[in-house]
Amino acid sequence: MKIDKNENSEKSIVDIAKALGVSAATVSRALNDNPRISEATRKRVKEKAIELGYRHNSMASSLRNKKSKIIGLIVPRISMYFHAVFITALQNRLQDEGYSLMVCQSNDSVAVEQKLANTLYSSRVDALVVSLALYTEDYSHFDGFINRGIPLIFYDRVPTKDYPAHIIQGDDYRGGTIAGNHLIEMGCRKIAYISGPLSCSIYKERTEGLKDVLKKAKVTLAKKWCFYQELTAENAWNSLRQIFAGEETPEAIFASNDTTAVAAVEFAREQGIKIPQELKIIGYSNDPRASIISPPITTIDQHPDEMAHRVAYKLLNLLKDKYARENADTNRKEIVPVTMVRRMTT
Amino acid sequence: MKIDKNENSEKSIVDIAKALGVSAATVSRALNDNPRISEATRKRVKEKAIELGYRHNSMASSLRNKKSKIIGLIVPRISMYFHAVFITALQNRLQDEGYSLMVCQSNDSVAVEQKLANTLYSSRVDALVVSLALYTEDYSHFDGFINRGIPLIFYDRVPTKDYPAHIIQGDDYRGGTIAGNHLIEMGCRKIAYISGPLSCSIYKERTEGLKDVLKKAKVTLAKKWCFYQELTAENAWNSLRQIFAGEETPEAIFASNDTTAVAAVEFAREQGIKIPQELKIIGYSNDPRASIISPPITTIDQHPDEMAHRVAYKLLNLLKDKYARENADTNRKEIVPVTMVRRMTT
DNA sequence: TTATTTAATGTAATCGTTTGCATTTTATTT
DNA sequence: AAATAAAATGCAAACGATTACATTAAATAA
Numbered sequence: 001m002k003i004d005k006n007e008n009s010e011k012s013i014v015d016i017a018k019a020l021g022v023s024a025a026t027v028s029r030a031l032n033d034n035p036r037i038s039e040a041t042r043k044r045v046k047e048k049a050i051e052l053g054y055r056h057n058s059m060a061s062s063l064r065n066k067k068s069k070i071i072g073l074i075v076p077r078i079s080m081y082f083h084a085v086f087i088t089a090l091q092n093r094l095q096d097e098g099y100s101l102m103v104c105q106s107n108d109s110v111a112v113e114q115k116l117a118n119t120l121y122s123s124r125v126d127a128l129v130v131s132l133a134l135y136t137e138d139y140s141h142f143d144g145f146i147n148r149g150i151p152l153i154f155y156d157r158v159p160t161k162d163y164p165a166h167i168i169q170g171d172d173y174r175g176g177t178i179a180g181n182h183l184i185e186m187g188c189r190k191i192a193y194i195s196g197p198l199s200c201s202i203y204k205e206r207t208e209g210l211k212d213v214l215k216k217a218k219v220t221l222a223k224k225w226c227f228y229q230e231l232t233a234e235n236a237w238n239s240l241r242q243i244f245a246g247e248e249t250p251e252a253i254f255a256s257n258d259t260t261a262v263a264a265v266e267f268a269r270e271q272g273i274k275i276p277q278e279l280k281i282i283g284y285s286n287d288p289r290a291s292i293i294s295p296p297i298t299t300i301d302q303h304p305d306e307m308a309h310r311v312a313y314k315l316l317n318l319l320k321d322k323y324a325r326e327n328a329d330t331n332r333k334e335i336v337p338v339t340m341v342r343r344m345t346t
Numbered sequence: 347m348k349i350d351k352n353e354n355s356e357k358s359i360v361d362i363a364k365a366l367g368v369s370a371a372t373v374s375r376a377l378n379d380n381p382r383i384s385e386a387t388r389k390r391v392k393e394k395a396i397e398l399g400y401r402h403n404s405m406a407s408s409l410r411n412k413k414s415k416i417i418g419l420i421v422p423r424i425s426m427y428f429h430a431v432f433i434t435a436l437q438n439r440l441q442d443e444g445y446s447l448m449v450c451q452s453n454d455s456v457a458v459e460q461k462l463a464n465t466l467y468s469s470r471v472d473a474l475v476v477s478l479a480l481y482t483e484d485y486s487h488f489d490g491f492i493n494r495g496i497p498l499i500f501y502d503r504v505p506t507k508d509y510p511a512h513i514i515q516g517d518d519y520r521g522g523t524i525a526g527n528h529l530i531e532m533g534c535r536k537i538a539y540i541s542g543p544l545s546c547s548i549y550k551e552r553t554e555g556l557k558d559v560l561k562k563a564k565v566t567l568a569k570k571w572c573f574y575q576e577l578t579a580e581n582a583w584n585s586l587r588q589i590f591a592g593e594e595t596p597e598a599i600f601a602s603n604d605t606t607a608v609a610a611v612e613f614a615r616e617q618g619i620k621i622p623q624e625l626k627i628i629g630y631s632n633d634p635r636a637s638i639i640s641p642p643i644t645t646i647d648q649h650p651d652e653m654a655h656r657v658a659y660k661l662l663n664l665l666k667d668k669y670a671r672e673n674a675d676t677n678r679k680e681i682v683p684v685t686m687v688r689r690m691t692t
Numbered sequence: 693t694t695a696t697t698t699a700a701t702g703t704a705a706t707c708g709t710t711t712g713c714a715t716t717t718t719a720t721t722t
Numbered sequence: 723a724a725a726t727a728a729a730a731t732g733c734a735a736a737c738g739a740t741t742a743c744a745t746t747a748a749a750t751a752a
Contacts, residue, residue: 368732369732371733372731375730382730383730387731410736411737
């Protein structure tokens with residue numbers, strides 16, 4: 001470990017230039033592999049740079065270039081399986097292109113989300129990728145990005161109202177219909193539904209999908225068995241207790257995330273309700289927990305890495321291609337397919 | 347949604363200054379709440395700033411201040427429960443102090459880790475927080491930070507050799523002894539051990555803790571039942587098959603992470619081995635999956651948010667206090683306690 | 693050899709904020 | 723009213739890299 005604290009003054013290209021008797025411009029060009037510099041001096045410059053312990057100053061070059069090479073990302077929480085996978089895939093892709101990801105968590109708070117949007121706006125991120133907080137219904141904290149023409153992509157939890165940004169979402173409507181159909185095919189007519197709040201696009205669409213399919217099958221969703229709330233384990237248990245407090249009990253539960261589905265399985269176990277004989281359960285997201293619990297849970301896979309690839313592709317396009325940015329009014333919305341993973345709870 | 351693309355030229359403090367007939371210096375001071383500016387002009391300036399749609403340019407101010415207000419973070423993978431919780435806690439704390447976190451994943455690749463360290467070094471992060479990749483044994487890619495006196499903190503997976511950085515680690519040795527003692531107290535003498543590679547501090551220390559305690563109890567760890575490898579589910583299954591292929595079978599398994607412990611429970615279920623009667627299992631990390639599987643797994647909790655608090659505290663100290671940085675040679679290492687969470691597999 | 697390209701390097705302004713050191717204005721004291 | 727102190731603002735030089743637009747040097751053509 002050769003640590004020397006003596007030579008700790010930061011060197012700039014000017015220092016390299018002086019040491020070599022050339023101009024700073026030459027050094028800059030040499031370091032950036034500009035073809036206008038001869039092979040010989042390029043080599044001399046690079047060697048001297050290493051010798052002096054030079055490091056590129058990205059603040060200075062960002063200022064000059066008006067590009068930070070940083071992409072902002074706002075997610076509800078990184079601990080959500082879907083988002084963790086998404087982030088990893090997105091990050092790997094962007095790293096290859098020389099971009100860094102600034103990952104921020106809203107913790108599902110609208111206020112935090114607003115603050116983060118402003119911070120990232122001031123930080124001059126080159127683009128912003130967002131999955132909205134649970135109750136975000138006003139999007140004006142993103143207006144700055146729109147106004148300045150800074151690429152803005154929503155994924156997964158996207159605006160429910162018309163907003164001039166790019167959108168890449170899972171096929172939540174389809175997910176709702178798949179789950180509904182599956183339960184109907186299993187012969188269920190009494191279905192309980194634990195959903196997230198309808199302010200959030202994904203739950204809204206899943207709900208619509210489910211309802212449409214139930215209507216077609218002439219099955220009605222009992223009000224007393226429908227919950228629209230934050231999908232925590234605690235809330236799930238409360239709802240489950242309510243559901244099973246009455247005379248009549250449902251034949252199936254559609255849980256709009258796997259945390260809730262897991263809670264349902266545990267609840268059933270505690271109550272001695274047999275799954276899937278007496279109660280069928282279907283979750284959403286294909287969280288690893290869904291496959292570990294007994295019985296393993298049937299759920300809907302949202303393919304987070306496919307979504308990340310699409311986001312990365314669109315992002316890099318917008319970043320590279322001014323034309324893409326200007327003519328982006330058409331084709332601003334993409335839908336990523338979902339698939340059911342059938343396991344032992346249905 | 348009032349979107350107007352016309353006024354899209356970026357305004358600077360100079361523009362505000364001109365519009366108000368004052369100097370840029372005054373505007374800068376007013377915006378930064380410098381007390382040398384009168385209340386009246388401060389107000390005028392701030393109003394005009396909003397009117398013109400001004401946004402602070404952090405590149406310019408970073409350049410001038412030589413501070414990026416960005417903290418770099420390198421973790422193996424954010425999808426690991428321990429790290430996800432850690433990141434969230436750290437981020438929340440740093441956000442309050444006006445710092446942003448640049449979260450990067452090494453994917454447990456030494457090469458990626460090196461690249462990230464260099465990128466973050468050039469990006470001029472104000473400090474770097476690192477949990478090392480599985481096989482990192484050379485730390486020279488962090489030398490730049492040391493040389494420049496940039497705060498560098500390792501947490502969880504820390505250097506095993508002496509390295510002049512700050513270290514905040516879990517009490518892995520203790521974790522190893524706790525697990526070992528617990529199994530011995532349960533009457534186990536034939537113990538299988540599935541660990542991560544010993545290049546990684548946490549596994550090294552857990553192993554030492556376990557071995558010391560077994561030696562004291564005069565229990566020997568059979569070579570054929572010891573594995574030091576990347577702790578994936580696949581590897582776990584392979585090891586488990588090997589362990590149970592022979593005549594003799596162990597009474598207990600100490601799995602050095604919960605992914606492996608989960609695999610062990612599933613393996614036992616598949617093989618019809620009764621837990622905990624015929625086989626006891628103890629894991630490490632208190633991953634949510636450990637409590638969901640049946641039977642729920644006894645495991646060691648590392649208290650990731652306590653660790654995050656300690657890291658944040660030390661970090662902010664180093665960042666604020668030049669003195670702390672210079673006199674940091676003493677007191678460079680902290681140990682965060684661990685606790686056992688007893689469940690149904692022991 | 694001289695004229696003309698082409699290659700290699702240099703000059704200087706620019707990006708937007710910040711801040712030490714004036715200078716001006718206003719308030720207070722004698 | 724003059725002298726002094728205090729408050730408010732301005733000037734100008736950084737910070738370090740980049741890049742149009744020269745300029746010089748070397749290579750090729752006439």
